[in-house]
Amino acid sequence: MEQTQRHRLAEYNLKPRRKILLVGPPGSGKSMTAIALAGELKLPLFTVAYTGLITKYMGDTANQLKLVFDAMAITRGVYFFDEFDAIGSQRATANDVGEIRRVLNSCLQFLENDDSQSLIVAATNHPKLLDKALFRRFDDLIEYELPNPEMVRKLLTTRLCSFNIKWQDWQHILKVADGLSQAELVKAADDAAKAAVISDQKSISEENLISAILERKNIVFK
Incomplete structure (x- = not known):
């Protein structure tokens, strides 16, 4: 795994993959993957709770999101964004509102600028709801399917x-x-x-x- 060899990669000015998007139906193993990654790397697992993140007040959600990304730089860990479409929905949807656009734009900016040592694991059951610009911010896209x-x-x-x-x-x-x-x-x-x-x-x-x-x-x- 690249994360276990990150110091060797750094000698060649290379960075390990650390932003991962998990896509698949409920119950197919996305959350378990985040848990397994944290256990394998012996890192704490932090699950982002949208109940405390998303607010009805203009600008508050983006500010809360910034706190999460600030924490990534301070404490190395696996930061799990389940139901990622809650903050990454497309900007051109019929029910689009200004606050949703601001949250998405902030999320795009935070992902783009994040240079911490933490792992970002985002999961969604509805990839078609995600804004296309988000996919470019992730190093890996892993798709899950129902069992054969x-x-x-x-x-x-x-x-x-x-x-x-x-x-x-x-x-x-x-x-x-x-x-x-x-x-x-x-x-x-x-x-x-x-x-x-x-x-x-x-x-x-x-x-x-x-x-x-x-x-x-x-x-x-x-």
Whole structure:
């Protein structure tokens, strides 16, 4: 990883990638990536809370955003901007207002001028809402997708490794699981596992797992 070799890169006047944009559906692993990066680099993880950042008063949001970027220069860490479209939405949208333009322009300027040692990780479920100028400010764009059948099988098998599974054919399970994210599949596997533990069972039936998956689908697609 370039970050672990940043001192060697500096000898050649090179800088490691440190501004990353994560794009993909909810539950596909974007937040987990920020957590993993912080853990791998042994850096603190700071999640930017938009509830305190975005205000209704003119200029306040940009000022709050500036404080975040000032903190990056003081404390090296991984700064995670989830739901980044909240501050990076396009300037030409139908409901565009002056304050949104000012916030976006400030964000573009802060990203452009930031020269700290911190990592900036931004994530969005809606890349089409982002202003195109933002993409040029990031070193890397990583796209996430919903799991394919092989990934679904590996994820469920790994999550249920402490239990005996009572089926050989995965086709029905894979068909039912189609459309669920990695996070929702983990929750479904955990629900099936908890039901087995409460029933004092050391195995999980296909019916119980499918029931747990369908329950998650009812919640997600309600």
